[in-house]
Amino acid sequence: MEVKYLLKDQRDKLQIFALGGLDEIGKNMYVVQYGNDIVVIDSGLMFPEVDMLGIDIVIPDVSYLVEHQSKVRGIIITHGHEDHIGALPYILRRINVPIYATQLTMGLVEHKLREAHILNDVKRTVIHKRSQITLGALKATFFRTNHSIPDAVGVCIDTPEGAVVHTGDFKFDMTPVNEETADMHRMAEIGRKGVLCLLSDSTNAERPGFTGSEKSVGESLIEVFRQSKQRVIVATFASNIHRVQQVVDASVRYGRKLAVVGRSMINVVNIASELGYLKVPDDLIIELDDINRLPAHKVAIISTGSQGEPMSALTRMANASHRKVEILPGDTVVIAATPIPGNEKAIGRTVDQLFRIGANVVYSANAHVHVSGHGSQEDLKLMLNLMKPKYFMPIHGEYRMLRAHAQLAESVGVRPENIFICDNGDTVEIFGGRARYGPKHYTGKVLIDGLGVGDVGNIVLRDRKLLSQDGILVVVVTLSKANGTILSGPDIISRGFVYVRESEKLLEDANKVVSLTMEKCMKDQVNEWASYKTNIRDALSKFLFEKTRRRPMILPIIMEV
Amino acid sequence: MEVKYLLKDQRDKLQIFALGGLDEIGKNMYVVQYGNDIVVIDSGLMFPEVDMLGIDIVIPDVSYLVEHQSKVRGIIITHGHEDHIGALPYILRRINVPIYATQLTMGLVEHKLREAHILNDVKRTVIHKRSQITLGALKATFFRTNHSIPDAVGVCIDTPEGAVVHTGDFKFDMTPVNEETADMHRMAEIGRKGVLCLLSDSTNAERPGFTGSEKSVGESLIEVFRQSKQRVIVATFASNIHRVQQVVDASVRYGRKLAVVGRSMINVVNIASELGYLKVPDDLIIELDDINRLPAHKVAIISTGSQGEPMSALTRMANASHRKVEILPGDTVVIAATPIPGNEKAIGRTVDQLFRIGANVVYSANAHVHVSGHGSQEDLKLMLNLMKPKYFMPIHGEYRMLRAHAQLAESVGVRPENIFICDNGDTVEIFGGRARYGPKHYTGKVLIDGLGVGDVGNIVLRDRKLLSQDGILVVVVTLSKANGTILSGPDIISRGFVYVRESEKLLEDANKVVSLTMEKCMKDQVNEWASYKTNIRDALSKFLFEKTRRRPMILPIIMEV
The missing domain is CATH 3.10.20.580 (Ubiquitin-like (UB roll))
Incomplete structure (x- = not known):
């Protein structure tokens, strides 16, 4: 009897680990396993490092999941950013498992699977804030967060050992645009019941203070629209529907029609409008071909290219090589973004070109036109205090960010020996309420170059x-x-x-x-x-x-x- | 008579233009020409753009100077940074003209010319604050500035049309380290006599406020030294002698011996000590081989590698591949620099590696360990107000910086039509006290790859x-x-x-x-x-x-x- 008991115990440890997302920004993929039940959270891509010449994207190596395919109960997606959904088409070709995501996130996932011609092969379940998903011995519930895309959630996975909480990407926005504030009541409830282990977003763990509200960007946009006497062109991240909404609102307020430029912007605006996440009056949007029929002060344009990407719409406009939009002296261009590290020079060149044309360029150096979607140190401490976890695992960040986050956790009372700064593949094993490092699982980077998956080494x-x-x-x-x-x-x-x-x-x-x-x-x-x-x-x-x-x-x- | 008069007039216009340094950070080279007399200010290199694969450095195309060789009276060097002296070995091989520079700057120039085996071929004159140099019809005097290297000067060139002032790179440091404050009295005197045209450093024209004092970095360094119980390793720019001095001072104060690591750091420390710009007690410096003979709390190390350069001393220490320095858990590493755009990722990786080893890493995200050497908006306005120029030409910066500087000039009363935002090669012609755009001179980028100068296109x-x-x-x-x-x-x-x-x-x-x-x-x-x-x-x-x-x-x- 005793032997049997031990065997069962060994089988049913709780394991928490990452197949991607630790010591890097990108290819997020976290795994919670209890005995024979595996739940995966997110399935993202990463953009190549400078030394990965010719590589298009990088995805996690999921050999572990392929090997344990029969145990994988599903993939939960926290939100619709590429570093959380971008690897799905590749990974679902290798393991066909059900996907769980909120409505907008699922809309973006479906678009991706349709393009990969595997939409109909994948079982999909749309979740909402009251959903409870049973995944073998594990049960998942969700809590709404604020992020730079709507419909982001954190996940609470109830396991026989206790609750494992994954925050997703988040900040606390006290005056969010077009959505509710993060569900602090639900977080408080989860925290009150007890959190065994918290996995939390470390992106901005080095930044003091609270991250600003998206609404503050809207105030700058309104000021720009108010003052502009010619066309206003706003470049931002396509997926930042909140910001797109604020451009829509400013256009309505100042009587401008709005044209949408750039493939990903058109795509996201369509999906978000259809699903009701973007509220656009019927007669606001005009075709790009029609902008020249209206006086300049009646036109606004929303565009991709806020990172100075060489082929993007804004870059082509700046280089006077866009087929349909010519920027004229006196036009106003807003770059509503900050540079992602590595893109500073490209954005600088775009700004230079726009100034040369004679445009008024409104950008991070001279205006408040961007806030991050990730919580800063005070947001992170608030999350830690709401959840009061016994164990803490900083996720989603390079090593120094994970470390800074660990220090924040210590500062609010998590015991240093209960904090696990892991690499991808490192497991935190919890058994009988006690956590320790377990065996390391194989993981790695799979490089994608054209149609080749992993053939470039x-x-x-x-x-x-x-x-x-x-x-x-x-x-x-x-x-x-x-x-x-x-x-x-x-x-x-x-x-x-x-x-x-x-x-x-x-x-x-x-x-x-x-x-x-x-x-x-x-x-x-x-x-x-x-x-x-x-x-x-x-x-x-x-x-x-x-x-x-x-x-x-x-x-x-x-x-x- | 009238015809002859006109001819003479045409010959003796004043021309001001750049062969490098406009719409870019790097390869600074400015030209003041009056009739048959040409004075060149600076002769710098630029580091290659990301798309210049395999290129080592970039220098200005000096075809114009080669063509008008007989008129070139000399090259004045404002300070010893690579973007102001780095092209000298290449350019002096094509035109042999006298060099004028302050003592430390000349020391650094001579080192460079010696390595290129052309030291003895070049006529060199050391200048000081009271120097007056006659260069044909032109006369040059100098004024001391503060910058991130000692012995930086601005230049006032008296021409028959009036005074042309070139600021060099500068900020106003009210509490400089180991040198005097910028010579505001001399600047005021120049301004009082009247400045026809001011050329001024635009690097930080987008930054509000005053740039901080170098001394404020010293305060952080002292705090780090006070708290550290093991070795302290400080990485910074080799040429920032003021900062090196502060590391020396902190080492003395806390009873540590100092080892110097990295080829350029050793080189600059030697030159600056010999010339008296760096004051180092006799028994302070120890050989790197001797650091292990002393207890950890008696050792400090100053090193190159603050930009995460792959082969630099700090990067090798972080990767545990430095032959002589092994960083141990509990050691403190200070990265006393901010990332130059493009280097963020490399520095991030170095910080990550150091944290992994268990070092305390003190860097821009968690401490005040760097100030810029370039004046911010208030410094720039102060310079403009001291000089009160009739004409203004922002220099040393990418287009948006030049433009921001032009706006600052307008804000302090320079008439918009008297501001010239130029490209390399564009000339500002001044004749009879009136300025206008003149003919464009040929210029360009010469790429250097190994021994090849300009053979890669x-x-x-x-x-x-x-x-x-x-x-x-x-x-x-x-x-x-x-x-x-x-x-x-x-x-x-x-x-x-x-x-x-x-x-x-x-x-x-x-x-x-x-x-x-x-x-x-x-x-x-x-x-x-x-x-x-x-x-x-x-x-x-x-x-x-x-x-x-x-x-x-x-x-x-x-x-x-």
Whole structure:
């Protein structure tokens, strides 16, 4: 009896871990497992790091879920941002499990699955604030939060060990736009009943104070609309429906018609309007083709491109290469966003271009046109105090953010030994009310390049890096199979190294180096092509480095006939 | 007589223009020309933009100076930062003209020229605050400013048309470290006598308020030293001697020995100590090899790497790959700098690594450990009010900064029509006290890659960009000269495209596409290799895009024997 009891206990530990989202911003995917029941929270993508050349997006490695497929009861999605839903099309092709999400989030997920042609294969359940979802031994309920997209929720998962709460991305907005405030009453109730472990958003854990209200951005927008005598163009994140709503409201208030520009903006505005998250008067929206029929002071435009993305609508307008919108001197352009780290230069260039055209540019350096969707230190402490968790696991952030969040937790009374700063794959195991680090699960990054999922790895990236720095020299020579004499070549072809026209002498000399090396190889009776190639590569590399201080990739090719 | 008079007038206009530094941060080089006398101010480099793959540095195109070499009376250097002196070794090889600089600046310039083996070829004059330099019809005097390097000056150039003032990089530091405050009395005197045209530093023209005093950073450093129980490691810009001085002072105060790490830090500390700009007690500095012989609380280290540069000392310490310094849990690391735009991610990674090791990391997000060297809006207005220029030309900044500076000038009373926001090469011509835009002079960017100066242009960069995204496929085939039959190949070699091992089928199919294309070419009696190659490239490109949604560079090579 006792042995059996122990076995059962070992099986039914509670495990909490991340397959993505820790020590990074992006590809969020958290797992709560109790015995044979697995619940996944979110399934996001990450944009590639600068050294991931040519990569389009990065998703979590879900080998663990594939291996335990039969145990996965479902994926709960906290909100509709790409870093929470973007990996779904890839992951649902590998494991077909039910999806749970609020209405708007599901609308955005469905759009994505439709584009991937797998919509009809996936079981989907729309949840609302009173939903209770049974997932094996686990039960999920939800609480409304405020974030930079409507319909965001946190999740409370009741387990036999106690409640595990995942906040999703959140802030406390005391004057939200077009939605209710975060459901503090429900959070208080969850906290009162007792939270075993809290997983909370760490994005802004380094920022003091409270994050500002979305409404404060609306006040700036209204001021801009009030003062503008020509067109007003507002660029912002398409998914920030609250901000889009404020542009809609300002347009109505100042008698302007509104045109919508940019694929993702059109898409999100459509979905959000259909589902009632965006309230747009019937006659407000006009086609882009019609903006020139109205006087400039009767037109507003909402657009993508707030991050200076090269192909976005705003960037094309700034470069005077947009097919339908020409920005004129005196027009006002609002960039209602702050730069995501890495995008500062691109946004700077866009602002410069707009100023050059003569536009009034309203942006983060000269106006209050953005607030974050993530809670700052005081928001995070409020969450911690409402939930009063026994154990705490900061999530959704790079290491220093997780660490700053851990310090906040300590400051409000969570015991330091009860705080788990984890890496992706690290498990927190809770058994009999006591938590400790468990075994590490396999995880990683899957790089997506075009249609290839995971077929680009370190060697390919290293080659791309090399090629990007100094280009490539291809050395081709045809030898006689019979006696090893050179029948043709050596020919040297350069790409991304030097201009051939301006470096004829250098390439001629390089050719001589190759010829001499081959002669030497023949004299030394080198028999293997591999050695031939190594000798050519080494000699040429040395020669070119001496002459140019560059190290192009050298690719010797020997053809035999 | 009248004709002759007109001719003389035309010759002796005053021209002011930039060969670098406008609409960019970097490669500063400004020119004041009166008739046959040219004075150049600064000669800086710029670090490459992200799309300049493989490029080491960028310098101004000085064709104009080479063409008018006989008129160039000298180059005045305002201070010793790379964006003001870094192009000197390249430019002095093309035009040998005298250099004028203050003592420390000259020390740094000489180090650079010595490394380039041209020190003895260049005539050098050290200037001080009372210096008057006659440069043809032009006369230069100087005024001390505060900046993030000692011995920075502004320049007043007296011309027959009036005084042209160039501020250099500056802020007003009311409590500077180890130097005097900016020479406001001299500035006031210049202003009282009348300034025809002011050229002023626009870097922080978007920032409200006054820039903080360097001394305020010292207060934070002292607090860090006071609290630290183990080693203190401070990373900052090597050239910020004031800050280095404060680290020296804190080390002395708390009884720590100081080790200096990083090539540029050692170099600058040596030059600045020799010239008396850095006051270091005799027994303070210890060799890095000796740090382990002292207890941890007796050691401080000053290091490079405050921008997360991959090969820098701090980055290697953070990655536990520094040969001599191992950071231990409980050590304190101060990153006394803010990220230069573009470096945020690299610095973030360094901070993360240091936290992981268990260090206390003191950085911009959690402490006041940096102030800018450039004046904010109130500093800039103070300068404008002291100088009271008739004409104003904002310099040293991207377009939006120049524009913000122009607005500041307007706000203190400069007439809008007297403000010239220029591009590099645009000239402001002043004649008879009246300014207008003159002819545009040729200028541009010269890219330096290894030993190559200007040999990498748009085509090479475009190829590097292509190669970096999807790699390259080389297709080689050997044909018979006699009858055009294939003797060997087609062989396909891939680099940076896909793993060959995991994509055998794809490459086999690609091979078939090439063979079929060649057969078709033969059947169609295509005679030119160029057409052969185009056909192969097109067919393979189409095939690969369909299969992978990638567009590798395709390089067909046909060998004939």
